[in-house]
Amino acid sequence: MQNKMKADGNVSGQFEDAKGDIAQQIQQVENFVSQGVDAIILNPVDTQGVKPMIKLAESAKIPLVFVNRRPEVTLPAGMAYVGSDSKLAGKLQMEELAKLMNGKGNVMILMGELSNEATRDRTRGVEEVAAKYPGIKILDKQTAKWGRKEAVDITTDWVLTGQQIDAIASNNDEMAIGAILALKQAKKTGVLVAGVDGTPDALEFIKKGDLALSVFQDAKGQGEGAVQTAIQLVKGEKVESNVLIPYQLITKANYQEFADKNRK
Template structure:
């Protein structure tokens, strides 16, 4: 009888240890691996998940909303413990929120803020899109001595980031009587698309004094178009502070960029996911601050 009791206690102890030692799995659904900023997010999240001893699966939606919805459903069917989501369309997230909520799986949005109210066990980690646009245009307006014509390169309009940054840029310009927006077009976050858009503006001899791009990749595309046209007069500003963007600031081609901390967002998303898995309370919105990068201070951002 004593031996039997000892064996029962031992089995109970081993079962308890196996439950407490469970390794959680986090599914990470990203909008598009090919986007520079998303690539930085991905690399940092992989490192942070490993350091946090969390298993992970990464999937690429390739910019396809329907594919991303299916990928999130697949994660749920596979039984992942939490999902980190960088949405393709910030207005099209409700099916994924509903599915995760019904399955009781924590859902953490990163970088792109969903445009719906989040239920409990869901959170957003990222930066305030409007503030990024405001900081960019205020700094650019100062460089322009608060006068001149501005062209805006917008990201994909399915993203809250693109719409809010653009709205904020326009609001800053509206404050100054000697400034106005004369062109505004989407280049879908892409460098090559921006080359084509800006080349068309130049071909049509638009009197542009500065270009405010919603991200660094489009700003770099604008600079490439300006270089091809041998135009060194137009100021160009970006947002993100990617390594490529910082290099263009360093060499004087980009007037300034607004540093959006991709590594900070990635680390924050993993930390929030871990907290939710451990049944801790988290804030609905977890803001990562912006900073302005100029030729005078770019060196301090090189390692970030």
């Protein structure tokens, strides 16, 4: 985002971190409105709790652009979402897992925060694809709240049940890495683990052969797209209410391409 602002030449930005606290995020939006900013770009803490922030921006006639996490409301004029189709991430992930599993086996799902649209849609994507394969069964799904440590604990519990686990589909890379660490600690081999995001850490695990695949979420593209959309709204230009940045599948065959992207 900062690079995109610098490239434009006439745009400056103020950045705030809500640290996962929706009350704090609402306060930050109130502060931006009081300052009379030209536009607000927001990655919502809770995709179901955005109405107060929409009301604040709309009342002040300040363009509001949501990025990365799609708000679960219909956006009024002067607002937009820039991000990716979360369900598609789950579908891409599970289609590749199904191929690697030869269409049969038991799957566990590690979910993110249940309040997030990305969690629900990525999980639905996995479930919809799995349902097309009679030989694939989803045994359990639990929330690890996007965290590596939480995923270690959940995966350890799964292993201790003694159930046959053939694959773990994780809503993000951090939880996928947690699953891998738990499997290694339990000396359990032969489990395919898949993530979403394409983080530098995940690419290293793909390189080593520990992570079967990830789905690249173009954070840079989303950030730049959000800035561009905000600029267009400030200028009074017409924009799409949903600006979608495509996902891409990452495997051991092409991980280097995405490692290069992360370095740019």
